[in-house]
Amino acid sequence: MIEYIDMILPYLTTILLVSSIYAIFALGLNLEWGFTGLINFGHVAFLAIGAYTTVMLNMSGYSLILSVIAGIALAGFFGFLLGIPTLRLREDYLAIVTIGFSEVLRFILLNEEWLTRGSFGIHGFERPFQDVIPYQYYNIFLLLLFVAILGIIYFSLEKLIHSPYGRVLKSIREDESVPSALGKNVFSYKLQSLIIGSAIAGLAGAMLAFYLQYINPFTFKPIETFNAWIIVILGGTASNKGTVVGALILWTFFSGTRFIEEYVPFESHQMGAFRMIIIGLLLMLLMMHKPEGIFGEREELALSD
Amino acid sequence: MHYLTDQVVKLDILSVRNLKKHFGGVKAVDGCSLKIDAGTVVGLIGPNGAGKTTMFKLISGFEGGSGEIMFKGRRIDKLPPFKIARCGMVRTFQIPHALTKMTVLENLMLAPNIQCGEQIWNIWLRRKKIKEQEKLIKDKSQKILEFFEILHLEDEYAGALSGGQKKLLEMARAMMIDPSLMMLDEPFAGVNPTLARKISGYIEELRESGMTFLIIEHDIPAITKISDKIIVMNEGKIMAEGVPEEIKQRQDVLDVYLGGEG
Amino acid sequence: MQLIINGLVIGSIIALTAIGLSMIYKTLNFVNFAHGDFVAFAAYIAFFVNTSLGVHLAPAFLISILATILLGVFMEKVVWLPMRRKNATRTTLIIISIGLALVLRNILIFVWGGGTKNYNIPVRQGFSFFGATITPNQILVIITAFLLMFLLHYLLSRTKIGKAMRALSDNIDLARISGIDVDKVVLWTWVIGLGLAATGGVLYGLVTAIRPSMGWYLLLPMFAAIILGGIGNPYGTIAGGMIIGLSQELSTAVLPTEYKFAVSFVVMTAVLLVKPEGIFGGAK
Ligand SMILES: Nc1ncnc2c1ncn2[C@@H]1O[C@H](COP(=O)(O)OP(=O)(O)OP(=O)(O)O)[C@@H](O)[C@H]1O
Numbered sequence A: 001m002i003e004y005i006d007m008i009l010p011y012l013t014t015i016l017l018v019s020s021i022y023a024i025f026a027l028g029l030n031l032e033w034g035f036t037g038l039i040n041f042g043h044v045a046f047l048a049i050g051a052y053t054t055v056m057l058n059m060s061g062y063s064l065i066l067s068v069i070a071g072i073a074l075a076g077f078f079g080f081l082l083g084i085p086t087l088r089l090r091e092d093y094l095a096i097v098t099i100g101f102s103e104v105l106r107f108i109l110l111n112e113e114w115l116t117r118g119s120f121g122i123h124g125f126e127r128p129f130q131d132v133i134p135y136q137y138y139n140i141f142l143l144l145l146f147v148a149i150l151g152i153i154y155f156s157l158e159k160l161i162h163s164p165y166g167r168v169l170k171s172i173r174e175d176e177s178v179p180s181a182l183g184k185n186v187f188s189y190k191l192q193s194l195i196i197g198s199a200i201a202g203l204a205g206a207m208l209a210f211y212l213q214y215i216n217p218f219t220f221k222p223i224e225t226f227n228a229w230i231i232v233i234l235g236g237t238a239s240n241k242g243t244v245v246g247a248l249i250l251w252t253f254f255s256g257t258r259f260i261e262e263y264v265p266f267e268s269h270q271m272g273a274f275r276m277i278i279i280g281l282l283l284m285l286l287m288m289h290k291p292e293g294i295f296g297e298r299e300e301l302a303l304s305d
Numbered sequence B: 001m002h003y004l005t006d007q008v009v010k011l012d013i014l015s016v017r018n019l020k021k022h023f024g025g026v027k028a029v030d031g032c033s034l035k036i037d038a039g040t041v042v043g044l045i046g047p048n049g050a051g052k053t054t055m056f057k058l059i060s061g062f063e064g065g066s067g068e069i070m071f072k073g074r075r076i077d078k079l080p081p082f083k084i085a086r087c088g089m090v091r092t093f094q095i096p097h098a099l100t101k102m103t104v105l106e107n108l109m110l111a112p113n114i115q116c117g118e119q120i121w122n123i124w125l126r127r128k129k130i131k132e133q134e135k136l137i138k139d140k141s142q143k144i145l146e147f148f149e150i151l152h153l154e155d156e157y158a159g160a161l162s163g164g165q166k167k168l169l170e171m172a173r174a175m176m177i178d179p180s181l182m183m184l185d186e187p188f189a190g191v192n193p194t195l196a197r198k199i200s201g202y203i204e205e206l207r208e209s210g211m212t213f214l215i216i217e218h219d220i221p222a223i224t225k226i227s228d229k230i231i232v233m234n235e236g237k238i239m240a241e242g243v244p245e246e247i248k249q250r251q252d253v254l255d256v257y258l259g260g261e262g
Numbered sequence C: 001m002q003l004i005i006n007g008l009v010i011g012s013i014i015a016l017t018a019i020g021l022s023m024i025y026k027t028l029n030f031v032n033f034a035h036g037d038f039v040a041f042a043a044y045i046a047f048f049v050n051t052s053l054g055v056h057l058a059p060a061f062l063i064s065i066l067a068t069i070l071l072g073v074f075m076e077k078v079v080w081l082p083m084r085r086k087n088a089t090r091t092t093l094i095i096i097s098i099g100l101a102l103v104l105r106n107i108l109i110f111v112w113g114g115g116t117k118n119y120n121i122p123v124r125q126g127f128s129f130f131g132a133t134i135t136p137n138q139i140l141v142i143i144t145a146f147l148l149m150f151l152l153h154y155l156l157s158r159t160k161i162g163k164a165m166r167a168l169s170d171n172i173d174l175a176r177i178s179g180i181d182v183d184k185v186v187l188w189t190w191v192i193g194l195g196l197a198a199t200g201g202v203l204y205g206l207v208t209a210i211r212p213s214m215g216w217y218l219l220l221p222m223f224a225a226i227i228l229g230g231i232g233n234p235y236g237t238i239a240g241g242m243i244i245g246l247s248q249e250l251s252t253a254v255l256p257t258e259y260k261f262a263v264s265f266v267v268m269t270a271v272l273l274v275k276p277e278g279i280f281g282g283a284k
């Protein structure tokens, strides 16, 4: 029995660690899309900005906490920059500009080796409390830390969306001409939502770097954006609880497919493509048939018209 | 002539000069000028496609056109809709814009301006004030819902309401704000007659308290009954303007509009 | 000079494919994020028919264009039409289209791998031209693109279906009331829009290597061209496509070639910032 637990515990820890990071990442997207109706197809860019800023600042001698804060702030700042030209226009424009930005950012991370070490990636940066915590317990510690952060983010967002502020965000999602006619500065609210969502993604980026101990541009492929979309939609758009559950489901599923990998006659590039096809199909089918998600709160998003 | 003296005694809250809006070849609003005195009810009538709704959109900033619009002595054409709304003007939409995936109560509670909890930092810094405000706003919402006879639906999603109920919701939401000028686009369309009369009464009550109304309506008897002045539009132009009795007598108005109704 | 020639060639392809995207955008009122992947799909089918089945390139092109259109029609029947019936919002359609983009692109990777491919054609000598070379393939691309654009202009302005398409893109509800068979016209929009995309795709395969992401990386330049030219303005789109193509190629004189893609991003964002209705006007 004990041996059994010893075997399964590290595995479980890994799933939970990754899930908590992705839950936070997706909570940022849920604020933007689920509550405000913004389409951000480049969410991964903010994950990357958070991760790179944190580790690069730390490697050049700044304290860890300061580096993380800078990472969050810079991610939020880029949300602001992208929001300025797009958020007064139709929702399509934000989608285009964010997806373009995430691709351009990946090129920059790959090519500006003087800054980012290109495809070699970065490792050897500090992890929180690494001197104090014994190595064999480190992941458990990290898990506790991440769950605590997730808790803080989750409850803050819940508070946010159940406030008059959240009411304005939801009204923008529904039909922005109504809050406009009532005197709410829709553009400013959209911008704030994008900034907060991006900053949260930046935080998730720092966490991802701590977990992986190594980042390179390939850590931040476009697919990560769509993983977040799947998480949000799976769990029920506009439900923070659903988003956390969605993250857990997706990563349990992904680690499940690792076992299957040995039994299917796919080559390695095919396995990656296969996974993306599944993600794409899931996105299409969920939006077509179950836009309220599997755990959507009542029929909040199911009513058409 | 009496018009001039009128102007001296009464303050016009809204004045529009030479307003124009073209959609391709269609001249939806074609050089309209009008003045609305504070504390009056003005009816805007005219056949379908006359340009009434477009006029509303121009005044409330939802469409850009040419011309000059003054509201409470301030130029507002060029301002975005939310700023115009903050000057104290609220409009309803002809086709109700219910926020479908929010509850009826939430739809109303959204409306009041300068809510403390609409500022993000206040959510953590001024919890008590927000709580108090929320309670006040909720009470007011419920009172208004009760007046419009949809209080029993307060926890339903607005998307689940019937067409007429959505119309009521649209109006109830506007009533949540206490604006200086309330612009209603066909408030009585699809509303049962008893309730329509009740709403008329409410409008007169609010006017007594100093509110100004600009109301688009096809129900001529209803609108002439509550209006101090009627403006008739046709093909983008203002063709007649005056007290209801006068308008009812005008042959040209009868021809384009009232004629059809006998 | 060489850069200008390359720019014109890429510009023609961007313009050709972007017109299809713009038509679908105007008619159906949403951005089809899978448009670029239809472009790549066409190139791959042409490659497959040409190399694996050993068919000559010209018929291979036709087969590929037909196959792409068929796929588009299939998607209209199983996805877009049912979603329109359900009154799906624009955001829903956008998300479905990005899902479709992922599926299409990864099917290409799954079947043909991530590497580059080429048609089975002899390499032909280019002509010298003011110190630059232009290959017969490049000339073919430019000529075909312009021929098709003229054809499209004729179609939109002279034929009944073209006029119906324009009416639809002006106001779909009005068109429905005035007795236009909306679903049929939408179907034609897909056929023509994807036909242009597919033609752009097979031609693109002539002048560059074929790879799964070729369409994806064309998507941003296409958007940039459309936004630059003003949405719903086909001539603006053509001009926009040329400008984007040229500036992408000319940028390689000062920037690493990897940043070609960034050029369209920067141009697009700048236009959105200062003149979102496009520099050549057009509907908002
Ligand atoms: N967005 C638009 N695009 C093109 N034409 C428009 C648009 N909005 C209004 N119009 C045209 O402008 C004219 C005036 O329309 P408007 O909605 O102002 O009429 P209305 O007086 O409110 O009519 P109703 O009594 O039927 O509501 C109509 O001919 C209409 O077709």
Ligand SMILES: [Mg+2]
Pocket (backbone or CB within 6 Å): B052, B053, B054, B094
């Ligand atoms: Mg109207």
